[in-house]
Amino acid sequence: MTEFRRQIKDPEKENQIFQFRARLLLLIVVVFMAVLFFRMAYLQVFQYDQHVSRSERNRTNVEAIPPTRGLIYDRNGRLLADNLPSHSLTLTRELAGDVEEVVGRICSFLEMQADCQATLMERSRHRRRPFEPALLLDQLTEKQIAILAVNRHLLPGVEISAQLLRHYPAGEAVAHALGYVGRISAEDLEELDRRAYSGTHYIGKTGVESHYENLLHGEVGYRRVETNARGRVLRVVESEPPRPGVDLTLHLDSQLQEVAYASLRGRKASLVAIEPSTGGILALVSSPSFDPNVFVGSLDDQAFTDLRNDGNLPLFNRASRGQYAPGSVVKPFMGLAGLEMGVIEPDMTMEDPGYFQLPNDDRLYRNWKRNGHGEVDIRRSIEVSNNTFFYSLAYALGIDRIAPYMREFGFGQQTSLDVLGAREGLVPSREWKRENLEELWYPGQTLSTGIGQGYWLTTPLQLATATAVLANKGEWVRPRLLQSAEGEAAEFPDAQARDPVPVMDPQNWNIIHEAMQEVLHGHEGTARFSGEGAAYRIAGKTGTSQVVSLSREFEQLPPEERPEFMRNHAVFMGFAPADNPQIALAIIVENAKGGGSKIAAPIAREVFDAYLTPERLAELEASDAP
Incomplete structure (x- = not known):
């Protein structure tokens, strides 16, 4: 019986099993405790710096x-x-x-x-x-x-x-x-x-x-x-x-800037004024404009959409990005080219019948005055803005000499140092037309170029720059806005000194300057009414930039009666005082109710008067400046 019980339950064997299991469990506990101990030691000792840093980041920001x-x-x-x-x-x-x-x-x-x-x-x-x-x-x-x-x-x-x-x-x-x-x-x-x-x-x-x-x-x-x-x-x-x-x-003169902006009277127009001696931009105005303060705050989408879709383009900077045919304001530059290259002489005259005709061509390239101006030379042709003289001059020069000479004044180039997004404009040439339009150059296009029409494009900033170079008698100063930073004069490492405009006879500068003065002070000058009563002499040139070719029906209408998109742009460029230039400017008024003499020149006079106050003129007279 005892043997039978022993077969069913063996206390000795069970005791051995229990002791084995207990030792195994103890071993597992010891191993786990060792792992925990070593893990804790690893975290506390070896990774101390890392976890202190993480803890610190949780507490500090x-x-x-x-x-x-x-x-x-x-x-x-x-x-x-x-x-x-x-x-x-x-x-x-x-x-x-x-x-x-x-x-x-x-x-x-x-x-x-x-x-x-x-x-x-x-x-x-x-x-x-x-x-x-x-x-x-x-x-x-x-x-x-x-x-x-x-x-x-x-x-x-x-x-x-x-x-x-x-x-x-x-x-x-x-x-x-x-x-x-x-x-x-x-x-x-x-x-x-x-x-x-x-x-x-x-x-x-x-x-x-x-x-x-x-x-x-x-x-x-x-x-x-x-x-x-x-x-x-x-x-x-x-x-x-x-x-x-x-x-x-x-370099901006904020009072002049405000006068210039007010003088444009909300029209689609632009004005740039430059100090010829430094290249500093005194005023850079585009009209109509916008209030920049609204972009600082929370400008809602509808307000921005209204600005962007406004047909007058208030967000578009016409002064540096608008490109226009310069019109007759290029005539002083053309005249200088003719004198320098020996194509014309200072006293050479020609009879203007009211048109110019190319050899073997029936087309008549007309002067703006139908019956012509009679006998004209370089001085009078600039004073009265005679087209026939400059048709003849352009034909004699040829586009291959005109284009490179105009680039000497910065036309067709981006010459400003810090005007963001300024465009280059365009001086057309034989090579340009062949590369871009895959067409030949025709003599009639040279005539159009000679009076600032055709493919020629310029920006107001570019035109003001060329005017400043003309006022400086060829000395180049690239236009810039920044005068100083924290009281230290601004440096422009990329302001490569450009060579002066080459001249064979320095007297030619005086001839062009004198002719430009007659535009505002001569008895036949196209802008003589804007020069009346000035306490200083102004040298300038008016222009009318053609927008579209007009049919005979619309051509006979006065500008104010034409549809707006058919009106020409009014242009003026000039500098003052003529004998010691302190300011050079360019103005373009889009789709104006009149030409440069009627619309743009009076604006220039307002700006000149605002800058050349009696006090400033007295300072100039008292200085040693020539």
Whole structure:
């Protein structure tokens, strides 16, 4: 019986099994404890620095401190671009929880438009790195600030912060010269140095603001702050202040700029004035214009669409990007070319029957005065703007000599040093037509070129530059806007010195200058009414730039009775005082109700008078200047 029980239950064997299992379990426990011990030792000893750093990052955050944007002044120390305090609304997505719900509450509290939520959601994504606040709204009113403050507990991750926003005191008058700053877009983020622009919400978009962005922006600072579990700042651990942007001084004369803008009277027109001795741009105006301040704030899509679709193109910079046939204002340059190349002599005359005819050609190339001007020489042909004389001169010169000589004055080239987006214009040539139109050059096209028509295109900036070179008697100074940065004279490493316009006889400059003075002070001058009563002598030339070829029906109508798109452009270029040029300018008025003598020349006189005040003239007379 005992043996039977032993077969069913063996205490000795069970005891052995139990002891084996207990030892195995103890071994497993010891192994696990050893693993935990070594893991703890590894984390506490070998990875101590790494985990301390991670713990510190959970407790502290690094916040970017945006730099103050540099100011912009005119040549007289008047502020053109300022920074004014404003309140903005920002959102940190990581602290907001349900971002869409928070944004919806903001729109509801502020009673904003229906598309508010989609717009703010898009803006909330415009940031450089995690935990960086994204700008939702700027220029908050006191009422909006109060509403958001009362409902702050319902808006996690949302902060109201004070910042400096760009402001342009002169508004529309300087818009195309200065440009403007705007909100950093998704496209901008792809090109920007994200670290350099941490905490910055605006960037220069056009004009000086864009061209000198690297100087104006400054360098970002930072501060390391300790936060609680909700992300609230408890204390500042350390900080490095930002370096503000560089203050710039421009050659612009803001008072002259405003006078020039007002003188255009809202017409589609442009004006550029240059100081011949330095190349400094005194005024750069495009009309109609726009208020650059609206781009600094939260410009809604409809307002931008209205500006963009405006038929008068207020956003288009006509002064540097508009390209027009120069018309008769090229005649002084043509006259100089003829004198220099020996094609004409100063006292050589010709009889003008009212037209010019090419050999073996029945077509008549007519003077603007149907019956002609009678006997004309180079001086009188410029004074009365005789076409026949310059048809003859152009034919004698030929396009192969005209084109390269006009490039000596900067036509067909981009010569400005810091005018953003300036276009090159076009001086037509035989090679250009063959390469671009795959056509031969015809003699009749040379005649059109001789009076500034045909394929010839120039910008107001380019024409003003050529006028300044003419005023300097061939000495080149490339136009520029920047005068100094932080009080130090601006340097342009790429400002290669151009050779002066070559002349065989320096007296030829005087002949052209004297003829241009007769345009405004001679008894037959096309702009003589604009020169009356001036306390100084003006040298200038009027022009009419043909827009379309008119049928006989419309050609006989006075300009004011033609449809607007059929009216010619009014052009003027000139400098003053004629014996000591202080200002050279070019004006183009699109689709004007009259030519350069009626429309553009009076504008030039207003600008000359504004710049050459009696006080300034007295200073010039008292100086040692020739």
